[in-house]
Amino acid sequence: MQEAAPRSSPIIVITGTPGTGKTTHAQLLAEHSPVSLQHINISELVKEKALHDGFDEEWQSYVVDEDKVVDELEPLVEAGGLILDWHACDAFPERWVDLVVVLQCNHTQLWDRLEDRGYPLKKIQENNEAEIMNVVLEEAREAYAEEIVIPLQSESTEDLESNVSRIVQWIEAWQKNQKLDSGS
Ligand code: ADP
16 A cells, blocks of 8 residues: 655644533644644534534534544645544544544533533533543544553643643654654
8 A cells, every 4th residue: 555645734633521621722732833733623513514414402412424524624634734623533534643632621620611511411411421431532542553642631721731832842743753754
C-alpha cells in the first residue's frame, strides 16, 4: 500500500464526556496554536448538515449517522490542520488522527455543568456514569495507538491553560518530527 504524504499540520481529536470542556479547550487551542487549526465542533456540524437520522426527544439529542460524518470530513483530512471536537472519538478512522486528548472531570463538577446546561436528569445520569466508568478513555484506547491517547484533567481554568500549553508543545514537537521525516 502506498504511504500517505506527510501532513504539514496535525489532526487533533479533543474528546471526553459532554461537559468536560472539549469546546472550551478547542477554542483556546485554535487561538494559541503555532499552526493554523480549524476547530470543528462535530455536534454543530451534525445539526448544520443534517448528518443524522432525526432527533430523539427522550434523550434530547440527534441520532448521528457516523458514516455521514466521516464522509463530510474526509475531504478536509488530507490537508490536516483540524481540531475534531466530539464525545464519540472512535468514529474517526485511525489513519486520520495524530493526537487524541481525552478530557476528564470529577463527577460532581460534571453534574453541575450538565445541570446548568439544562440536560434532562436521565441524560445527566448517563453522562455522569460514563465519566465515572472512564468510557470515553477506554474507547479511545481501543481505537487508537496507546502513545497518542493523552488523558488530561479539566476542572479549573489553570487546568485549561496548562492543557492548552501542553498541546501547543506537542504540536511544536510534531512539526519538528514531520520536517525530519520529510528531510527538509
Ligand atoms: P464540552 O464541549 O465537553 O461539552 P464545554 O467546553 O462546553 O464542554 O464546557 C462545559 C462547561 O464547563 C462550560 O460552562 C465551560 O466554561 C466549563 N468548563 C469546561 N472546562 C472547564 C475548566 N477546565 N475549568 C472550568 N470550567 C470549565
